[in-house]
Amino acid sequence: MNVYSPFKIGLVLIVIASVWIAIVFSGSEKTSHSTELESKETTSLELDLNKNGIGFYKLTIPNYSKHILFVQILDSNGSVIADKKIATKMSVNYFKFSHSGRYIMEITNISEKSIKIQADFGDTKAYELLIPLFISFSGAGFLIFSGYKKLSSQSTAHPDENT
DSSP: OOSSOHHHHHHHHHHHHHHHHHHHHHTSOEEEEEEEEOTTOEEEEEEEEOSSEEEEEEEEOTTOSSOOEEEEEEOTTSOEEEEEEEOSSEEEEEEEEOSOEEEEEEEEEOSSSOEEEEEEEEEOOGGGGHHHHHHHHHHHHHHHHHHHHHHHTOOOOOOOSOO
16 A cells, blocks of 8 residues: 555645645735725725735625726825726735835725725735745646546456447
8 A cells, every 4th residue: 555645645735835825825914994985085005015026905895786996006106006997896906016115005986875895905925925836736746647647557448349
């Protein structure tokens, strides 16, 4: 009996990579804010981001009924680096930032009614995900190899054509 089969190794590698990714995401810099926006009202969240990378923002509208929000991401110079209209109950979007500094997310309610929102704004720390990504792909490779090995050892019975 082989204790260290390619299938078990692949499964363990994928679990390790998944836990590592969850730890990186939970430890990333982020800020959250819940508020109620009146019609044409704007709120903002600020966050200091370091180096360069990929940031994210997540907006949730608990009592969604065709409300529309407009979101802008501003860098430390006040330049708009991303903007988007949000017209869904939940939206997750990403943006690239190229230098350290204070970044601002401005959320404007452009619908006619007031809206309750939950906003999250942060850094994905994508650069810290390269090693767990490699481990995950290695685990998937072991699983594929294990499946190929299992299938290649199977023989298929062919019925005689002329009986």
